[in-house]
Structures are given as structure tokens and as C-alpha cells.
Amino acid sequence: MKPTAEEVLCQAVWAYWAVRQVGHPELRQSARQWIQEQPAVYAYVVRRLQAALKAARRSLQSAWAPYSGFPVGAALVALDGTLWRGCNVECSSYGLTLCAERGALSSAVVHHRRAFLALVLVSRAAAPIPPCGACRQVLYEFAPRLLVLSEAVHSSARQLWWLEQLLPEPFSRALLPR
Template sequence: MTTRTDDLAPGSRQRTVLAERAMLAKERAYAPYSGFRVGAALLATDGSITEGCNVENASYPAGMCAERGAISTAVARGVRDFVAIVIATDAEQPTPPCGICRQVMMEFAPRLEVISVTRGGADARWTMSDLLPAAFTPTSLGRR
């Protein structure tokens, strides 16, 4: 599998695979409180795909988003360079990532392509600069 962002056009094989993997991850979501299931499939520059799903908790703030779950799992595997993330929900409209996830995405992938898909076939695509302009980054701390 290649990792060029122009391979992420609607209908492309890569985008289809990522959307399918995100939808499967959504099916494994643990969301007994909100009922709002989210899956994510994170594509790395090495071609690997890491899934995540939301994992809620009776202590609500202890819950974890699908996007951050995928990033944490990938980092634990030694993967830190990401190309794209596909987010899948059952919502009518494509769901953008929350603010905390945007910040975590920016840490590792300021040029990440963010795609959101729904079961009904709607989709949206954003860049990180769309989602988090004027971001606080490692550069803000004098790093990198």
C-alpha cells in the first residue's frame, strides 16, 4: 500500500480500505454511556494501519477517543510518522475530531489528512491547518 495523500481521493482503494478498517473499529467501540460509537484507522508513512475506537468509562473524563487511541497504539509500536486518519461514525454528518485529538494529531503529524466518513456514505476531508490553525506545537517550546 502506498502512502501518498493523493491516493486518498474518494473511491480510491486506499481510502476504501481505511474507511472499512475504521468502520470495523467502530463496531468494537465501548460506548455504553453516549451510544456514540467512533472508529479510526490511522495510516502511517510505512504503510501500516492502526485502528482505534472510543472507550468510555463510568467516570466520564476517563474515556478515550478513537483517534487518540489509534495514535497511542501506533506510538507504542514504534510508529510516529502519519499520513492520514479516517474517522467513522454512525452520525448523519461526518464527525470532525474533538479539540484534544486535534492537539495530539498536531504533535505527530502537522500535515495529517483527516477524513471522516459515515455509515450512510457521507464524507469530509480536512487538513490540520483547517482544524487547528495557530497551533501550539513542539516548536512553541523551542523543540524540533
């Protein structure tokens, strides 16, 4: 049975992650083989991730972080390739602060997007940052297999995670009584 377009895009995201896994030669070889078989799809995903990095960097410039001094920019890549930006917006009542990730997700949902390939985060931290626990849980509702790419802009250091690595025991609708 031929894979769906969605499955092929997800495989391309996996290949992007897999070729960057140092210490796993079999995994990297498998990804390289997939890329040779699907070069156009892989190139498309790489272009979308590069565009998302640029969008997240622009969002970082819009962040409102007067209390923590920790601005964050985010961009979500929807399954249809559209990009949805967000930035953190702090409030003096800290619990009401909006994280960049949830800002991007909210923007996407307003425009009827419900499926996502990747989240890109950008900060001025010394090292790449993962999403906070609350953002992980909210993102899981829409994309349990989400690729998270984080960049520390000053060092250009990057890190990749799968959302399910960052949230190994999520609360999900399957746990709710019917």
C-alpha cells in the same frame, strides 16, 4: 532534485484531496495531471485509504460507548502503509474516556510508528464528524499535514479536512522554552 518517497506519498494524499474539491477547477486539474504522472503511487494511496475505511468500520463495532451512545471507529495510515485501529472507550468518569483517534495513535506509537498520511473516522452520526480538539492537538504532534477523512456510515456521507484546517493555531514544541 528528485522528491523523496515520503514527499511523493504526501503529494498523492494531496491529489486525493484536491480532486474532490468542488468549485476549484484549477486545483482539480493540477491534481489530475499529477495523478496521470504518478498513477501507481496514487492507486496505492487510494487502496490504503479504502483499507483504512474498512478498518475504521470494524473498529466502530468494537467501540464502548454506553454513556453517550456515540461510538466512533478510527484508523490511522502510517507513512509505511500500515493501518492502526482505535475505537472510543467511555468511562463513567467522562474525562477519562479514550477517543478513537488517540486509541489508534497509541497503538501505532507502541509499534514505533511516528509519521502518518491520513486518519479515517467512522461514526453513526448524521454527518461526518471531525476529531475533537484534544485529538487534533495530539495528532498534530506527529502529523501536522494529516488528511482527515470522516464517514457517516448510515448515509455514506464523507468529508475531507487537513488537520491544519481543523487546528489553525496549534500549541507546538516550538512554543516551549528551551
